Amino acid sequence: MVLHGIMDENCEVAFQREVAGGVFLLGIKSHAIAGKAAPGQFVMVRVRNSLSPLLRRPFSICGVVDGIIVLLYMVVGEGTEILSGTLPGQRISVLGPLGNGFRLPSGIKRIFLVGGGMGIAPLLFLAGRIEPGHAVFMAGYRSSEKAVPIKDLGLPCPGIQLATEDGSEGVRGLVTDLLELRIREDNIEDPVVFACGPVPMLRRVSSLCLELGIPCQISLEAHMACGLGACQGCAVPGSKDSGKVFFHVCKDGPVFDAGMISWGEL
Amino acid sequence: MVLHGIMDENCEVAFQREVAGGVFLLGIKSHAIAGKAAPGQFVMVRVRNSLSPLLRRPFSICGVVDGIIVLLYMVVGEGTEILSGTLPGQRISVLGPLGNGFRLPSGIKRIFLVGGGMGIAPLLFLAGRIEPGHAVFMAGYRSSEKAVPIKDLGLPCPGIQLATEDGSEGVRGLVTDLLELRIREDNIEDPVVFACGPVPMLRRVSSLCLELGIPCQISLEAHMACGLGACQGCAVPGSKDSGKVFFHVCKDGPVFDAGMISWGEL
Amino acid sequence: MNAPDLSVELGGLFLKNPVIAASGTFGYGEEFSPLIDINRLGGLVVKGISLKPRAGNSPPRVVETPCGMLNAIGLANIGLDAFIKDKLPKLLKLSTAIIVNIYGHSLPEYGELAGSLKGIPGIAALEVNISCPNVDCGGMAFGTDPDMSARVTDAVAAKADRPVIVKLSPNVTDIRVIARAVEKAGADAISLINTLTGMAVDIEKRAPVLGNVSGGLSGPAIKPVALHMVYQVARSVRIPVIGMGGIMNYRDALEFIMAGASAVQIGTANFVNPGATIDIIEGLYGYCREKRIGRLVDLVGSISLPGRGKKDLMV
């Protein structure tokens, strides 16, 4: 599902809010990009008009509300630090929507959305497109401080099962344990898994789903220069089955069937 | 008059105000630097905490009020553009006070302060140290839009004679014409000239004063890296009389006796 | 005043304006077509093509550095046959000069590439990459040795039926020597610079960031180095020079043109601003109009050098 109509727009910031420790919800006005965006797609943001940082930063689209693209991001380095200082009314350059996006299955399925950390961002957008009651949303964090209060984001909000590694909120443990428990023990008909998060988590989700024969789409990250498929910078190794040595996250992805990726090399 | 006690301080911005088209008055809180600063000295400002722009920007100290260093600057490039966006309460790193400063003559003299454009900045500081009535302040600008409303700066304010090149305010012409008129025609006892501004203006002032045997101190600019006399980047050619091939603006200057400089090479 | 004339001629290659998208940063053109009107470009250099397809290096392949980026793509490309079959037909529908960037692992491979592209109508020129630092066999070795550079140039020029641009590596002691060698060997134009070799270390992992350890540095960080080499080469050869390295806007482009470049290529800037090429064309146009410059070519190499002044005087 490669979409056309990519735009580079100098957009006004609608809102910027710290929703958890170092985690920000950013609203950017762009009817054009918002109108085309599909769950799983991302944008490349120029955090300021300067030679440093030089490259744009990729962020998943977390939702679209009234012509506003919503991003959910964590401050991890200089780029996100600068971005978090951008105020409503200021303008930033946004390139998108980029990438393929998730493919929702037809027919009634039991859909598991499994997000680790900021990996919940594209899944929240996806959740909004699924009929209520058909999806289970599982989110995992290190600790409660980093846990995003999903209900307060102003986005269509699924019911959430939470896991924290230190047990400070929700179930103690990894979100993959949550998933494994549900998926192995319950008698679930036609489950489908969508996952996004850190590589070790995705590796675990993938192997679980591959083992159980459950369809699974994961969204990957890679360092990017262009986001457009032009530079070939964002390579990830393809599995033997995929028939490809490398995929490019920005164009072939960021969403891949779990079986396409050579997890051992990632 | 080389002063010691240079400091590098991360200072709070006290105020920032656009006083003319693209000209800003910036107040920076530093009791330490303000306490040591003398007219003619300058500071090196890091316009933001980032690798680009890399180097600090030099600005003359325009005045000192209640532990606040006041700078008057014009937006000409990226550094000054960024600086002009700094808001009260934010912090910027300031290195100073640097350079030698003006040497006020002893005894009663007739003091002419001649500033072109932003060259008025160090002269305003100097004017505040001269007994009222002993100094004539002449300021020249391209046009009235760029003319700084000196009375509104909140600094000790001398009487001003204004020249604009287009005649839109004050006398039409160059500030050097004003000076020449006064200095040649009036019967002035013991005149002394202090000047700061663009090189062509300073060249004219210097040759006039050298011709008439009037003591003249001028403040020069040069591209700087360190501001401390360490890099030797800020060289200006010395006159034959000076006995030096080059002076360094940051350490030997920025204030020089007009006769020390090889004006033809500048 | 008439509209300024931005057109240039580069050793038989005619461009409507001097702004060319650089190899490896513009894909096969189509990637940017949703964003800009590619027909407005002076030209477009495609990603470097080899005889056989190549998958490229292990990731990570790109990393940001201060005002620049390192890439170790490893010359990943679809190979000559797929290029001619799948990409070229679309490219040749564009009304901009299509320049095919080629590289080989041996002299015969370079010759074979040039031979295979012979006779295909529409290809405006060949750009010969003797300078990519990412492939341990070939690449580097050719471009850093004047003799090998000349032999590659000769191998391509002997087979090519259109202008041959040789693209130089900056990772050399004296680039003028290489430039003169390829000029003598039959190059119609020279382009420079390719990337400087560099590296980044991940101090958390205590490992190189790039899967390939080292990579090529591009972007504004290298502009001063590129500009100096363009200046040096332009004064050392009679064939036209195409300058690149960190050009982000029309002012940067003018620096290269005034230093001696007849045309410029835009690489990394496309990632930061996909409209960079168009903005630069418009900027050059506006500059010429404002300064009443009838033909942009009159600016080429127009800097005046300072007198000796007090340089190197004893105190």
Next chain:
Amino acid sequence: MNAPDLSVELGGLFLKNPVIAASGTFGYGEEFSPLIDINRLGGLVVKGISLKPRAGNSPPRVVETPCGMLNAIGLANIGLDAFIKDKLPKLLKLSTAIIVNIYGHSLPEYGELAGSLKGIPGIAALEVNISCPNVDCGGMAFGTDPDMSARVTDAVAAKADRPVIVKLSPNVTDIRVIARAVEKAGADAISLINTLTGMAVDIEKRAPVLGNVSGGLSGPAIKPVALHMVYQVARSVRIPVIGMGGIMNYRDALEFIMAGASAVQIGTANFVNPGATIDIIEGLYGYCREKRIGRLVDLVGSISLPGRGKKDLMV
């Protein structure tokens, strides 16, 4: 845990920590003494000294570039005699290693400089600049040729009675060749990199910005190039390597150390942050404490290289 040990030994030169102020950026030390406690530095390299005083190049001498700066100071210095008489006595009162950077216009001059500094107690080491790109006679020529580099090294080592550090130019095709040549000729340590040659054009004046046309590029922009050369040289010689080029903070310093540098020099960063050297010492100290690293030297060259992975595979 005990306090981490930051001390290093560089071919007979002992430093309490691996952070050294780089030549030309720290004057003769006194310029920074109002701002930092110079005694805390591992060492301090003075501005390059020649036999006779030199006034240096015509201004402008410095210009900012993206994440970097160009300088064309032209090795302005007070000359050997004035240095020994006026500057050295004050310097030798400091409790940090004083390293004297020297350069000559001929082999005998290099030898004479080393000879004149012989026997002066307190000088910790000589750093031989064979790499300054700003002087048209000498400088460049020595450092870009392995043979000449070796002969300069030999000339100095023959006369010197303390460790000889040879400082390499990055403006070469293969820096490993030069490094091995100076090692063989008797260098006790190697420092690198000096500046990359670069240029800037003033498009308003249509002239080079620098009075000297070209200058040396330093600062963060060159860090990737410097890091790669340090990595290469550290793997090619047995003598210790001192790394520099764009180090702004302790994380940058760690990149160089992990890539193979036993010590680092801090240049341009001193202009941006006069406390840079001290901040870096404290940063390294804090890092070692946090990571429970007893001796910083254990980090030298500690990066692990990736397996070949899929590098250079065909599709």
